[in-house]
Amino acid sequence: MHAIGEASRRSGVGIETIRYYERAGIVGRPGRSPAGRRLYSDAEIGRLRFVRKGRDLGFPIADVRALVALAGGGGVSCTIAAGIGAAHLLAVRQKIDELERLRGALEGLIESCGSDHNTCPLLAALVAG
Amino acid sequence: MHAIGEASRRSGVGIETIRYYERAGIVGRPGRSPAGRRLYSDAEIGRLRFVRKGRDLGFPIADVRALVALAGGGGVSCTIAAGIGAAHLLAVRQKIDELERLRGALEGLIESCGSDHNTCPLLAALVAG
DNA sequence: ATACATCCTGTAGCCGCTACAGGAGCAAGG
């Protein structure tokens, strides 16, 4: 059993964030020492690591909560997990497309700022339309 | 002079958002009718449109505030505006790179979910190290 | 006169943390 600081170091999740995850019900409440301090088992620290990895992959908290539940249960988990993953992948692809459009627009505007002009093309673009 | 609803329609900025922009000091305070209702000139509506376009290009509010100020003043504005734009473009490119990495990771995981396996690869990846 | 739309202020909620304030516990050195 480890205190929250140790759990934080081992899982890579910040102390405040661990408490937040607990409040938000993403991870269960750990046991407590007689003085009321949180005590984490290795399995619980593993769950924190799981959450961090999910977040690193960009899954929203709601998805991570669902994935945690799936990892706990057995059976048809993989189909459901793959569904969640596929939906998230779609969202990531859409976000990329959106940012690519943005990038194109910005590149055009900034490039035109290099050439000769009286009025700033970037500012003009924002005023127009 | 136009009421806030008309200003919203003409600028494409929501009513609540316009008031938020005013509170946040992104746009100045408009005049008021005798009864205390906001009245917007065409120029002020233009400024709202400017803010919307900046936001559409993904500029954070602080940048938009700066760009509004530049559009108001004259002189060396373009160099500064181009600098703000270039910095934002860099941020957009970094975000894209990050999402591309994410996309790759997700694609790998989800693809492996299609093939034969005992343990779900996606869930396993989250549990592992 | 009445119905309905529009406007006002002020406050709270969203996400996912992060950063306090103000206190209590705990291990080690003097």
Next chain:
DNA sequence: CCTTGCTCCTGTAGCGGCTACAGGATGTAT
């Protein structure tokens, strides 16, 4: 035993950038 300094506790507020109320006043059309 006492102090020092670290960790931990709860509770609350802040970030960005809105969005959505509640509860009231005002404007317009019939």
